[in-house]
Amino acid sequence: MSAELTRARTQLSNVRTYLKQAKIQMAAQALHDGIIAYLKYPLMKAEKQEFLRLLEDSTMYLAAAPKLKEVFPIALIFKEGEERQLVQTLKELLVELQKNVTDEAQQMLEALERQKQLELEKGQMLLDTAQHENAVTVFNALLTRFSEDADLKSDVAERYIRAGMYSEAFTLLAEAIELSPENIRYYNSIGMALRKMGKYDVAEKYFAKAVKVAGQDPHLFFNLGRVYVDWEKWDKCAKSALMALKLDPEFKEAEKMLAFAKKRMA
Incomplete structure (x- = not known):
């Protein structure tokens, strides 16, 4: 048996495991690739019978997955001689599953963005009532969670500047510039913070860097x-x-x- 057929057989044997782990897309891909291998490569009689059993069982397991019916109403049935029709159906299923994954990812991003805005509003409310230490605690927790978000660092820094917290603003803007050195807005903001702190020489150095960029x-x-x-x-x-x-x-x-x-x- 060729390496491709051996790999396909292993994947088909794992379909039930994938489904138990809620990895429907991997299970569907394994079945799809298994049928392609079955159609593409010659098999001896015993090998063919083994593959047919694996394909039939894998199709049955996949068709019975509860989550599958939520995203794909078309029935999956394996019949010898109708393998190509099933391959086409599986292609449609994989497209739908990928779309579903994309939609779920988008929903997660939107939920994270909403949560981010809520925490920003909470921190701003604390700044507005002069509860600066509590505001810093809220913002630090948020910034730890989104540590690579330069725009978030800049957003919080701008809030600090408006609250007269120039040292805290400088620290965040320096981190934002490290993450995104081409963003001129960060340089303008850090220059303002440093000017307010009386650190004119440092501000001058940051503006010199900015001039090289823009x-x-x-x-x-x-x-x-x-x-x-x-x-x-x-x-x-x-x-x-x-x-x-x-x-x-x-x-x-x-x-x-x-x-x-x-x-x-x-």
Whole structure:
């Protein structure tokens, strides 16, 4: 017996086990592949009889699976000589099972998103009532669960900034930038947090990184200019405002910044 037939026989023998483990898709795939192997490769009489028994039993087990009837109303029947019709039915079944898996995955994602929003609202309510330590506990639990979600880190950080919790915001935004270094919004936010903390030199370094990623963003240079305003580095402030205006000549706030910097320099 060829290696392909041996593999198919093993898979058919596992159909009942797959079903006991609620792995309907694996069971259906094993039956489908088993029939294909039976049709494709020549068999001696004893081997053929063994395969027919395996195929008949596997079809019966699969057809009797309770969950199968929920997603696929068509009856599965194995008859010698009608194997190709069953293969076609199994193909349709596999498509339907995959669709069902996709739908279930989508439902799980939507449920997770709803839960995420509920926890964000809970944490925000605690921030709004000045219960900062409790808010951090709620947000940390959420962030631990979704540790690779850069946007979530940024979302929580923005809430911290609005609450005046700049150190906590900085930590999360630094992690978000590590996960997604091309997102300019994170740099603008971390620059704001660092400016509020008075860490102008660190903010300048982050903006320098951002310029390498998106040097054509006028708001990037404007926000860097705001760092220089607080830092009272008027020459650098003027240069930042000029860069913002070069990229966007209609940027009114950058015009005001440039005028202010020139006035202070004078």
